[in-house]
Amino acid sequence: MTPSKREQVCALLKAIETGDSNAVAVVDENQYIQHNPLTRTGNVGLAELFKRLSKTNPKVEIVRAFEDGDFVFAHTDYDFNVVEVGFEVFRFERGRIVEHWDNLQLKPAAPNPSGHKMLDGSTEIADLDKTEESRALVRSFVETVLVNEQFDALESFVDSENYVEHSPTLSDGLSSLRESLTTNAPQRRYQTIHRVLAEGNFALSVTEGSRGDKHISYYDLFRVADGKIVEHWDTVDEIPPRSQWVNDNGKF
Numbered sequence: 001m002t003p004s005k006r007e008q009v010c011a012l013l014k015a016i017e018t019g020d021s022n023a024v025a026v027v028d029e030n031q032y033i034q035h036n037p038l039t040r041t042g043n044v045g046l047a048e049l050f051k052r053l054s055k056t057n058p059k060v061e062i063v064r065a066f067e068d069g070d071f072v073f074a075h076t077d078y079d080f081n082v083v084e085v086g087f088e089v090f091r092f093e094r095g096r097i098v099e100h101w102d103n104l105q106l107k108p109a110a111p112n113p114s115g116h117k118m119l120d121g122s123t124e125i126a127d128l129d130k131t132e133e134s135r136a137l138v139r140s141f142v143e144t145v146l147v148n149e150q151f152d153a154l155e156s157f158v159d160s161e162n163y164v165e166h167s168p169t170l171s172d173g174l175s176s177l178r179e180s181l182t183t184n185a186p187q188r189r190y191q192t193i194h195r196v197l198a199e200g201n202f203a204l205s206v207t208e209g210s211r212g213d214k215h216i217s218y219y220d221l222f223r224v225a226d227g228k229i230v231e232h233w234d235t236v237d238e239i240p241p242r243s244q245w246v247n248d249n250g251k252f
Contacts (some may be wrong), residue, residue: 019054
């Protein structure tokens with residue numbers, strides 16, 4: 001039986017650790033478009049690259065993986081020369097991977113003020129019949145609260161009793177989220193929603209913005225229950241200056 005897109009992506013990511021050349025065959029290297037600005041695109045010889053990387057004893061753990069039509073998105077724990085948390089997004093075409101985006105953030109050793117780390121928490125995908133409801137809720141939340149900064153609308157989207165926060169500096173609860181958004185609004189800007197991917201009770205928003213004078217990519221993963229957001233994970237990645245890019249595909 002042919003593995004699912006999700007299974008093929010998990011095998012591909014694990015191949016960074018194992019050097020498994022068979023897992024890399026899912027990538028159509030002649031069509032492959034790379035959106036990490038610091039990674040070359042096109043026919044880059046991934047099998048050879050992964051085999052070389054595996055000799056450095058990297059550790060790759062796929063904590064969550066989701067499938068949304070032609071897209072698979074994964075929430076990953078990486079231990080290479082640095083320890084990072086990542087979101088990886090892949091697009092399939094005719095059964096093979098043809099496009100890739102990612103967003104990486106250094107992983108702090110200590111938990112956040114509520115005792116949560118960046119990758120712990122719920123992993124079970126549920127409510128598959130409510131995928132589009134989750135997508136619509138998250139898109140509306142990001143547009144209304146994060147982009148348009150209508151913070152008085154928070155309670156319409158977030159479960160005030162059960163909200164769990166995994167962002168490194170934040171705490172559980174609606175009041176902490178409100179305080180953070182209000183305090184940081186002049187510096188932390190969400191500006192353009194590029195994509196919202198979803199499966200069941202999870203949805204990932206990909207948003208472009210800024211933090212001070214830095215160009216920023218915000219990836220936010222939300223878990224939904226009973227029509228409200230109940231859990232949140234994120235990565236915040238600074239986009240390097242255009243002069244440092246090694247491909248012309250853009251971060252988004």
